[in-house]
Amino acid sequence: MDSQQREMLRRLQALEFVLTDLNLYLDTHPDCQAALQDFARISEDLRQLKIAYEQRYGLLTVAGFGSGRSPWNWVETPWPWEIDG
Template sequence: MTETHLPKAYYDMLEELQTVDFVLVELNLYLDTHPDDLEALKQFNTFSKKSRELRDRFEEQFGPLDQFGHSYSSYPWKWNDTPWPWQV
């Protein structure tokens, strides 16, 4: 694989998305044992919305993040373009 130089914004956005998704994992685990915690549920929904917005913005600039129909691809098919997010 050849080394690809990506803009700093790529890494910054990916790190922000990973941070938000980590919060979602933690809130998900908490809500599994505290399903009646309204404040935690509100936080989960807020971070869920933020995650979707970050994904949409990232994909608009840099291409798809997820496969199997979870991300749209522009024409031509973008999954041939590397690096993929898990490679950086």
């Protein structure tokens, strides 16, 4: 795994974490416009990053994320335990 792939995976994890945190916040503050705007913006950032990652490195999930690639291409990428820290 090259450093750019590792960095993209870290960025994906960070965005997923932020969205989860915002989701929890919005559960108790559903009318907070700033949080709703942040959620929409980060959701789009995450969507774009997933597409970019899959186009470059392969599917993140069996169904993929809009890459148009065959769902069986995942076998061509490293397994999670093959990714160095």
